[in-house]
Amino acid sequence: MILTGPEIAEQVRCGRIVIDPFHSERIEPNSYGFSLSPHVMVYEDRVLDARRAPAQRSIELSEDGFVLEPRVLYLGSTVERLGSLHYAATLYACRSVSTMGMWIHYSAPLGHMGAIIPWTLEMQTTHPVVVYPNMLIGKIAFWATAGPSDRYSGRYRDSQTTVGSRLADDDFGGRGAQ
Protein backbone atom coordinates (compact mmCIF):
# COMPACT_ATOMS: atom_id res chain seq x y z
CA MET A 1 0.00 0.00 0.00
CA ILE A 2 1.11 3.53 -0.75
CA LEU A 3 1.28 5.89 2.23
CA THR A 4 -0.92 8.99 2.13
CA GLY A 5 0.66 12.38 2.77
CA PRO A 6 -0.70 12.65 6.34
CA GLU A 7 0.65 9.14 7.02
CA ILE A 8 4.11 10.13 5.70
CA ALA A 9 4.04 13.10 8.11
CA GLU A 10 3.01 10.80 10.96
CA GLN A 11 5.81 8.30 10.17
CA VAL A 12 8.32 11.19 10.07
CA ARG A 13 7.07 12.33 13.50
CA CYS A 14 7.58 8.88 14.99
CA GLY A 15 10.97 8.41 13.31
CA ARG A 16 10.07 5.57 10.94
CA ILE A 17 10.64 7.74 7.86
CA VAL A 18 13.56 10.16 7.59
CA ILE A 19 13.11 13.41 5.66
CA ASP A 20 15.78 15.92 6.58
CA PRO A 21 15.14 18.82 6.37
CA PHE A 22 11.36 18.33 6.61
CA HIS A 23 8.79 20.99 5.73
CA SER A 24 5.16 20.08 6.36
CA GLU A 25 3.99 22.23 3.41
CA ARG A 26 5.84 19.82 1.08
CA ILE A 27 3.42 17.03 2.00
CA GLU A 28 1.33 16.02 -1.03
CA PRO A 29 -1.76 13.74 -1.05
CA ASN A 30 0.42 10.61 -1.44
CA SER A 31 4.04 11.81 -1.60
CA TYR A 32 6.53 14.38 -0.32
CA GLY A 33 8.05 17.05 -2.57
CA PHE A 34 11.87 17.21 -2.60
CA SER A 35 14.20 19.85 -3.94
CA LEU A 36 17.26 20.02 -6.16
CA SER A 37 20.68 20.39 -4.56
CA PRO A 38 23.14 22.83 -6.15
CA HIS A 39 25.70 20.04 -6.77
CA VAL A 40 25.41 18.65 -10.31
CA MET A 41 27.78 16.40 -12.22
CA VAL A 42 28.39 15.45 -15.84
CA TYR A 43 30.49 12.66 -17.29
CA GLU A 44 33.43 13.70 -19.40
CA ASP A 45 34.04 10.42 -21.22
CA ARG A 46 32.40 10.39 -24.62
CA VAL A 47 32.07 6.61 -24.53
CA LEU A 48 31.18 5.24 -21.11
CA ASP A 49 32.54 1.85 -20.12
CA ALA A 50 30.53 -0.32 -17.72
CA ARG A 51 33.80 -1.69 -16.29
CA ARG A 52 35.56 1.65 -15.73
CA ALA A 53 34.70 4.54 -13.45
CA PRO A 54 33.94 7.49 -15.75
CA ALA A 55 35.73 10.83 -15.52
CA GLN A 56 33.32 13.39 -14.14
CA ARG A 57 33.08 17.14 -13.75
CA SER A 58 31.21 19.05 -11.04
CA ILE A 59 28.90 21.98 -11.70
CA GLU A 60 27.54 24.26 -8.97
CA LEU A 61 24.13 25.66 -9.84
CA SER A 62 24.08 29.42 -9.52
CA GLU A 63 21.23 31.27 -7.83
CA ASP A 64 20.71 32.96 -11.22
CA GLY A 65 19.87 29.60 -12.78
CA PHE A 66 21.70 27.13 -14.97
CA VAL A 67 20.59 25.98 -18.43
CA LEU A 68 20.42 22.22 -18.90
CA GLU A 69 21.06 21.39 -22.56
CA PRO A 70 19.10 18.57 -24.21
CA ARG A 71 20.75 15.19 -24.84
CA VAL A 72 23.19 15.67 -21.98
CA LEU A 73 22.95 13.56 -18.84
CA TYR A 74 23.27 15.64 -15.69
CA LEU A 75 23.45 13.87 -12.34
CA GLY A 76 21.81 15.88 -9.62
CA SER A 77 20.81 15.18 -6.06
CA THR A 78 18.01 15.86 -3.65
CA VAL A 79 18.74 18.48 -0.99
CA GLU A 80 17.07 16.22 1.56
CA ARG A 81 18.21 12.95 3.08
CA LEU A 82 15.24 10.67 2.47
CA GLY A 83 14.47 7.07 3.30
CA SER A 84 13.14 4.55 5.74
CA LEU A 85 14.07 1.29 7.44
CA HIS A 86 10.41 0.29 7.23
CA TYR A 87 9.09 1.38 3.84
CA ALA A 88 10.23 1.05 0.22
CA ALA A 89 10.39 4.28 -1.77
CA THR A 90 9.81 5.40 -5.35
CA LEU A 91 10.86 8.72 -6.85
CA TYR A 92 9.16 10.79 -9.55
CA ALA A 93 9.49 14.13 -11.26
CA CYS A 94 6.78 16.49 -10.09
CA ARG A 95 4.21 17.24 -12.72
CA SER A 96 5.36 20.83 -13.23
CA VAL A 97 8.93 19.70 -13.90
CA SER A 98 7.97 16.88 -16.23
CA THR A 99 5.69 19.15 -18.28
CA MET A 100 8.62 21.57 -18.54
CA GLY A 101 10.39 18.81 -20.50
CA MET A 102 12.58 17.16 -17.89
CA TRP A 103 13.30 13.66 -16.63
CA ILE A 104 14.71 13.15 -13.15
CA HIS A 105 15.46 9.46 -13.51
CA TYR A 106 15.95 6.96 -16.30
CA SER A 107 13.50 4.11 -15.71
CA ALA A 108 15.00 3.62 -12.22
CA PRO A 109 12.44 4.91 -9.69
CA LEU A 110 12.87 2.35 -6.92
CA GLY A 111 14.65 3.18 -3.65
CA HIS A 112 15.42 0.34 -1.28
CA MET A 113 14.33 0.04 2.30
CA GLY A 114 17.26 1.08 4.50
CA ALA A 115 18.83 3.61 2.12
CA ILE A 116 18.55 6.98 3.89
CA ILE A 117 20.47 9.35 1.67
CA PRO A 118 20.29 12.34 -0.61
CA TRP A 119 19.11 10.59 -3.80
CA THR A 120 21.07 11.00 -7.00
CA LEU A 121 18.84 12.09 -9.90
CA GLU A 122 19.42 11.37 -13.60
CA MET A 123 18.37 14.61 -15.24
CA GLN A 124 17.80 15.11 -18.94
CA THR A 125 15.73 17.65 -20.80
CA THR A 126 13.93 17.59 -24.15
CA HIS A 127 15.00 21.20 -24.90
CA PRO A 128 16.99 23.81 -22.97
CA VAL A 129 15.53 24.19 -19.47
CA VAL A 130 16.69 26.48 -16.66
CA VAL A 131 17.06 24.99 -13.18
CA TYR A 132 17.64 26.75 -9.89
CA PRO A 133 19.24 25.37 -6.72
CA ASN A 134 16.68 24.32 -4.10
CA MET A 135 13.74 24.37 -6.53
CA LEU A 136 11.01 21.78 -5.96
CA ILE A 137 11.85 19.10 -8.50
CA GLY A 138 10.30 15.77 -7.58
CA LYS A 139 8.33 13.73 -5.14
CA ILE A 140 8.96 10.57 -3.17
CA ALA A 141 6.31 7.99 -2.34
CA PHE A 142 6.58 5.34 0.39
CA TRP A 143 5.17 1.84 0.20
CA ALA A 144 4.28 -0.64 2.95
CA THR A 145 6.08 -3.93 2.44
CA ALA A 146 5.21 -7.59 2.87
CA GLY A 147 7.64 -10.17 4.23
CA PRO A 148 10.61 -10.19 6.59
CA SER A 149 12.49 -6.89 6.65
CA ASP A 150 15.71 -6.63 4.61
CA ARG A 151 17.86 -3.52 4.59
CA TYR A 152 19.89 -1.93 1.85
CA SER A 153 23.59 -2.27 2.50
CA GLY A 154 24.80 -1.45 -1.00
CA ARG A 155 27.53 0.82 -2.26
CA TYR A 156 25.50 4.02 -2.22
CA ARG A 157 24.45 3.70 1.44
CA ASP A 158 26.80 6.44 2.68
CA SER A 159 26.03 8.93 -0.10
CA GLN A 160 26.24 12.53 1.04
CA THR A 161 25.62 14.24 -2.30
CA THR A 162 25.47 13.48 -6.04
CA VAL A 163 27.23 10.18 -6.70
CA GLY A 164 28.20 8.93 -10.16
CA SER A 165 27.73 5.33 -11.22
CA ARG A 166 29.87 2.82 -9.35
CA LEU A 167 28.94 0.00 -11.68
CA ALA A 168 32.68 -0.51 -12.33
CA ASP A 169 32.93 -1.88 -8.75
CA ASP A 170 30.83 -4.88 -9.84
CA ASP A 171 32.40 -8.27 -10.00
CA PHE A 172 31.61 -8.82 -13.67
CA GLY A 173 31.98 -12.58 -13.28
CA GLY A 174 29.44 -12.61 -10.44
CA ARG A 175 25.83 -11.51 -10.06
CA GLY A 176 26.63 -7.85 -9.44
CA ALA A 177 26.17 -5.95 -6.23
CA GLN A 178 23.25 -3.62 -5.50
Add this chain to the structure above:
Amino acid sequence: MILTGSEIVNQYRRRRILIDPFDELAVNPNSYNFRLGDKLKVYDSFPVDPKIPSSCREIEIPSSGYVLDAHRLYLGHTLERLGSPHYAPTFAARSSVARLGLFINLSASLGDIGFFGQWTLQLYAVQPIRLYPGMCIGQMMWWQPCGEICLYNGKYQGSTGPASTKIHHDFLQPEEAVPETRSVDVEVAV
Protein backbone atom coordinates in the same frame (compact mmCIF):
# COMPACT_ATOMS: atom_id res chain seq x y z
CA MET B 1 -1.98 -3.10 -3.37
CA ILE B 2 -2.93 -2.42 -6.96
CA LEU B 3 -6.58 -2.68 -7.99
CA THR B 4 -7.55 -5.34 -10.50
CA GLY B 5 -9.57 -4.44 -13.57
CA SER B 6 -12.73 -5.95 -12.07
CA GLU B 7 -12.21 -3.88 -8.93
CA ILE B 8 -11.74 -0.72 -11.04
CA VAL B 9 -15.16 -1.43 -12.59
CA ASN B 10 -16.64 -2.10 -9.17
CA GLN B 11 -15.18 1.13 -7.77
CA TYR B 12 -16.33 3.05 -10.85
CA ARG B 13 -19.90 1.81 -10.29
CA ARG B 14 -19.71 2.95 -6.66
CA ARG B 15 -18.46 6.38 -7.83
CA ARG B 16 -15.21 5.89 -5.90
CA ILE B 17 -13.24 6.00 -9.16
CA LEU B 18 -14.29 8.54 -11.79
CA ILE B 19 -13.75 7.89 -15.49
CA ASP B 20 -15.63 10.01 -18.01
CA PRO B 21 -16.47 8.71 -20.57
CA PHE B 22 -16.22 5.12 -19.32
CA ASP B 23 -16.02 2.07 -21.56
CA GLU B 24 -15.93 -1.38 -20.04
CA LEU B 25 -13.96 -2.66 -23.05
CA ALA B 26 -11.05 -0.45 -21.98
CA VAL B 27 -10.55 -2.35 -18.72
CA ASN B 28 -7.30 -4.37 -18.44
CA PRO B 29 -6.31 -6.93 -15.78
CA ASN B 30 -4.81 -4.15 -13.56
CA SER B 31 -5.52 -0.88 -15.36
CA TYR B 32 -7.83 1.16 -17.54
CA ASN B 33 -6.84 2.23 -21.08
CA PHE B 34 -7.23 5.93 -21.76
CA ARG B 35 -7.33 7.66 -25.13
CA LEU B 36 -5.43 10.56 -26.65
CA GLY B 37 -7.38 13.82 -26.88
CA ASP B 38 -7.18 15.94 -30.04
CA LYS B 39 -5.07 18.86 -28.81
CA LEU B 40 -1.31 19.18 -28.47
CA LYS B 41 0.79 22.01 -27.09
CA VAL B 42 4.43 22.81 -27.81
CA TYR B 43 6.68 25.35 -26.16
CA ASP B 44 7.86 27.98 -28.61
CA SER B 45 10.34 29.96 -26.57
CA PHE B 46 13.57 28.54 -25.13
CA PRO B 47 15.07 27.97 -22.70
CA VAL B 48 12.00 27.13 -20.66
CA ASP B 49 12.56 28.99 -17.40
CA PRO B 50 10.52 27.94 -14.35
CA LYS B 51 10.46 31.53 -13.09
CA ILE B 52 8.83 32.85 -16.26
CA PRO B 53 5.35 31.88 -17.53
CA SER B 54 5.94 29.69 -20.58
CA SER B 55 4.91 30.52 -24.12
CA CYS B 56 3.15 27.78 -26.11
CA ARG B 57 1.50 27.05 -29.42
CA GLU B 58 -1.52 24.76 -29.75
CA ILE B 59 -1.89 22.10 -32.43
CA GLU B 60 -5.10 20.29 -33.33
CA ILE B 61 -4.63 16.65 -34.33
CA PRO B 62 -6.73 16.00 -37.45
CA SER B 63 -8.51 12.67 -37.89
CA SER B 64 -5.85 11.82 -40.51
CA GLY B 65 -3.27 11.98 -37.70
CA TYR B 66 -0.30 14.17 -36.89
CA VAL B 67 3.38 13.23 -37.04
CA LEU B 68 5.40 13.98 -33.93
CA ASP B 69 9.01 14.87 -34.67
CA ALA B 70 11.58 12.78 -32.86
CA HIS B 71 13.30 14.27 -29.80
CA ARG B 72 10.78 17.03 -29.27
CA LEU B 73 8.33 17.48 -26.40
CA TYR B 74 4.62 17.65 -27.21
CA LEU B 75 2.12 18.05 -24.40
CA GLY B 76 -0.95 15.95 -25.05
CA HIS B 77 -3.97 15.11 -22.94
CA THR B 78 -6.27 12.25 -22.14
CA LEU B 79 -9.66 12.34 -23.81
CA GLU B 80 -11.16 11.07 -20.54
CA ARG B 81 -11.36 12.84 -17.23
CA LEU B 82 -9.97 10.43 -14.64
CA GLY B 83 -9.37 10.43 -10.90
CA SER B 84 -10.32 9.10 -7.51
CA PRO B 85 -10.76 10.59 -4.04
CA HIS B 86 -9.94 7.15 -2.56
CA TYR B 87 -7.05 5.62 -4.54
CA ALA B 88 -3.61 6.83 -5.61
CA PRO B 89 -3.18 6.80 -9.40
CA THR B 90 -0.15 6.00 -11.55
CA PHE B 91 -0.12 5.97 -15.33
CA ALA B 92 1.99 4.36 -18.00
CA ALA B 93 2.16 4.03 -21.76
CA ARG B 94 0.46 0.98 -23.20
CA SER B 95 3.21 -1.48 -23.99
CA SER B 96 2.31 -1.34 -27.72
CA VAL B 97 2.88 2.42 -27.64
CA ALA B 98 6.17 2.12 -25.75
CA ARG B 99 7.30 -0.44 -28.32
CA LEU B 100 6.96 2.27 -30.99
CA GLY B 101 9.43 4.39 -29.04
CA LEU B 102 7.02 6.84 -27.46
CA PHE B 103 7.23 8.18 -23.92
CA ILE B 104 3.95 9.47 -22.50
CA ASN B 105 5.49 10.89 -19.34
CA LEU B 106 8.99 11.91 -18.31
CA SER B 107 9.65 10.09 -15.01
CA ALA B 108 6.39 11.50 -13.64
CA SER B 109 3.99 8.57 -13.46
CA LEU B 110 2.56 9.29 -10.00
CA GLY B 111 -0.65 11.30 -9.64
CA ASP B 112 -2.50 12.47 -6.55
CA ILE B 113 -5.51 11.19 -4.64
CA GLY B 114 -8.29 13.69 -5.33
CA PHE B 115 -7.09 15.02 -8.69
CA PHE B 116 -9.85 14.81 -11.27
CA GLY B 117 -9.56 16.05 -14.83
CA GLN B 118 -7.95 15.37 -18.17
CA TRP B 119 -4.36 14.28 -17.60
CA THR B 120 -1.55 16.07 -19.41
CA LEU B 121 0.75 13.65 -21.23
CA GLN B 122 4.38 14.43 -21.98
CA LEU B 123 4.77 12.93 -25.44
CA TYR B 124 8.34 12.37 -26.58
CA ALA B 125 9.14 10.14 -29.55
CA VAL B 126 12.45 8.44 -30.25
CA GLN B 127 11.62 8.35 -33.96
CA PRO B 128 8.91 10.22 -35.90
CA ILE B 129 5.47 8.77 -35.23
CA ARG B 130 1.96 9.53 -36.47
CA LEU B 131 -0.65 9.72 -33.73
CA TYR B 132 -4.42 9.84 -34.11
CA PRO B 133 -7.02 11.49 -31.90
CA GLY B 134 -8.95 8.97 -29.83
CA MET B 135 -6.30 6.23 -30.05
CA CYS B 136 -5.72 4.21 -26.88
CA ILE B 137 -2.37 5.49 -25.71
CA GLY B 138 -1.89 4.75 -22.04
CA GLN B 139 -3.25 3.10 -18.95
CA MET B 140 -4.22 4.32 -15.52
CA MET B 141 -3.67 2.19 -12.42
CA TRP B 142 -5.01 2.75 -8.91
CA TRP B 143 -3.35 1.80 -5.63
CA GLN B 144 -4.85 1.27 -2.20
CA PRO B 145 -3.51 3.93 0.19
CA CYS B 146 -2.66 3.60 3.87
CA GLY B 147 -3.43 6.48 6.26
CA GLU B 148 -5.66 9.50 6.50
CA ILE B 149 -6.63 10.94 3.11
CA CYS B 150 -6.07 14.58 2.23
CA LEU B 151 -7.37 15.37 -1.25
CA TYR B 152 -5.38 17.11 -3.97
CA ASN B 153 -6.23 20.78 -4.29
CA GLY B 154 -3.31 21.89 -6.42
CA LYS B 155 -2.87 24.16 -9.37
CA TYR B 156 -3.83 21.55 -12.01
CA GLN B 157 -7.15 20.47 -10.46
CA GLY B 158 -9.90 20.12 -13.04
CA SER B 159 -7.49 20.43 -16.01
CA THR B 160 -8.90 20.39 -19.53
CA GLY B 161 -6.65 19.88 -22.56
CA PRO B 162 -2.86 19.87 -22.39
CA ALA B 163 -1.71 21.98 -19.43
CA SER B 164 1.70 23.57 -19.85
CA THR B 165 3.79 23.92 -16.72
CA LYS B 166 2.58 26.30 -14.03
CA ILE B 167 5.84 25.94 -12.15
CA HIS B 168 6.34 29.73 -12.00
CA HIS B 169 3.62 29.73 -9.30
CA ASP B 170 6.12 27.89 -7.07
CA PHE B 171 8.43 30.90 -7.30
CA LEU B 172 5.84 33.57 -6.47
CA GLN B 173 6.12 35.33 -3.16
CA PRO B 174 3.02 34.63 -1.03
CA GLU B 175 1.66 38.16 -1.56
CA GLU B 176 1.89 37.72 -5.37
CA ALA B 177 0.08 34.39 -5.47
CA VAL B 178 -3.33 34.65 -7.06
CA PRO B 179 -6.04 32.30 -5.80
CA GLU B 180 -7.06 29.99 -8.63
CA THR B 181 -10.50 28.95 -9.72
CA ARG B 182 -10.71 25.24 -9.19
CA SER B 183 -13.17 22.63 -10.26
CA VAL B 184 -15.23 21.12 -7.47
CA ASP B 185 -16.36 18.12 -9.56
CA VAL B 186 -14.46 15.73 -7.36
CA GLU B 187 -16.33 16.74 -4.24
CA VAL B 188 -19.54 15.39 -5.71
CA ALA B 189 -18.13 11.92 -5.51
CA VAL B 190 -16.43 12.03 -2.10
